[in-house]
Amino acid sequence: MIHWWQQTFARLQHEPGSPPPGIFLQGLATALAKGYGWVARGRRWLYDTGWRQARRLPGRVISIGNLTVGGTGKTPLVAYLARRFQDQGRRVAILSRGYGSQARGVLVVSDGQQRYCQPIRCGDEPYWLAGQLPGIPVLTGTDRYTAGLLAAERFHPDLMLLDDGFQHCQLHRDLDLVLLDAACPLGNGQLLPRGPLREPLSTLRRSLVLVLTRYQEAQHLEQYQSLQAAFPEQTILRASLHPSRVLSPCSGEIASAESLRGQRLLAFAGLAHPWRFAADLQELGAKVVEFHPFPDHYAYDITDLVRLAGRSRQLEAQGLITTEKDWARLGERWELEPPLLVLGLEVELLDKYTMRLGESSLEF
Numbered sequence: 001m002i003h004w005w006q007q008t009f010a011r012l013q014h015e016p017g018s019p020p021p022g023i024f025l026q027g028l029a030t031a032l033a034k035g036y037g038w039v040a041r042g043r044r045w046l047y048d049t050g051w052r053q054a055r056r057l058p059g060r061v062i063s064i065g066n067l068t069v070g071g072t073g074k075t076p077l078v079a080y081l082a083r084r085f086q087d088q089g090r091r092v093a094i095l096s097r098g099y100g101s102q103a104r105g106v107l108v109v110s111d112g113q114q115r116y117c118q119p120i121r122c123g124d125e126p127y128w129l130a131g132q133l134p135g136i137p138v139l140t141g142t143d144r145y146t147a148g149l150l151a152a153e154r155f156h157p158d159l160m161l162l163d164d165g166f167q168h169c170q171l172h173r174d175l176d177l178v179l180l181d182a183a184c185p186l187g188n189g190q191l192l193p194r195g196p197l198r199e200p201l202s203t204l205r206r207s208l209v210l211v212l213t214r215y216q217e218a219q220h221l222e223q224y225q226s227l228q229a230a231f232p233e234q235t236i237l238r239a240s241l242h243p244s245r246v247l248s249p250c251s252g253e254i255a256s257a258e259s260l261r262g263q264r265l266l267a268f269a270g271l272a273h274p275w276r277f278a279a280d281l282q283e284l285g286a287k288v289v290e291f292h293p294f295p296d297h298y299a300y301d302i303t304d305l306v307r308l309a310g311r312s313r314q315l316e317a318q319g320l321i322t323t324e325k326d327w328a329r330l331g332e333r334w335e336l337e338p339p340l341l342v343l344g345l346e347v348e349l350l351d352k353y354t355m356r357l358g359e360s361s362l363e364f
Helices: 004-014 022-048 074-087 124-132 144-155 201-206 217-230 275-283 302-314 324-329
Strands: 060-066 092-096 107-110 138-140 159-163 175-181 209-213 235-248 253-256 264-270 287-294 319-323 340-349 354-357 360-363
Touching: 060 074, 074 092, 074 124, 074 159, 074 175, 074 340, 092 124, 092 144, 107 124, 124 138, 124 159, 124 324, 138 144, 144 159, 209 217, 217 235, 264 275, 264 302, 264 324, 275 287, 275 340, 287 302, 302 319, 319 324, 324 340
Parallel strands: 060 159, 060 175, 092 138, 092 159, 175 209, 209 235, 264 287, 264 319, 319 340
Antiparallel strands: 107 138, 235 253, 235 340, 354 360
């Protein structure tokens, strides 16, 4: 479960004030953020001045990353772009850090035909991507250059997607896409741990394209226009991210998200912002009898699952429901009662962008 101190830091990172008990933590976090900022700027300076050189991989490299910590819909957008580029005739491979992975070195999660490891070994996001993208190899490794060389040798891609690569200065990219959440693009504008920023705001000017995710015109037009004014040299794309389907693992059936209306469900999720999942369910008309938030990338064990299933029976829920990311973390297995449902999201880019690659181009 999520502890009180995690909730407090979440408030500190997204709200300008600091209600009790965050007053002491705000001062501590502000001091730590100053030190973090020096380290982040120093790291970029090493590459800007040539003390360190970014290495190049064969073929083209596009990074999809964040300036803030988690919760922007990065992984679904990686899957969306991989499919788009594949449909345009590109040979695509995905390079991921594999956050939460127990493996060392480079790991081939999938060769595009089958997965070779469980999520506890490779990480939940690469595992999910590998299951969603037939024909597209997925590799993990903290050294993305070495992972890219292995991908080039074994799978011969002409385009590599760098999952969560904006801070990976060691690798040359042909294009950086930086994702920002439309509801709160920059949080409170502060660096970690006082705010959600991984790097100073000025770093955004290194990216040619910013993507405002979870965008809804009626709610987020002001944020969109503010970003256009603040970053006039960047292209700003808008992307929607909404629930679209419900998988029933027991039967294998897939229904529309609207089928949840009126169902009594116990919900659980381990995400950067798990309460968004609960809000999505409520908007769909589901009757959430109880919601259990867990930390991002949480490793569920059998005790957690038995407790959740038992609690759902106590509350006379019709079933449990979780996210695709959590389903991947469960190894796509559920053998308890009541049944489990899995809510899937769909990404749609609302604007178009064309990237010139010599005599050819990529469109998305």
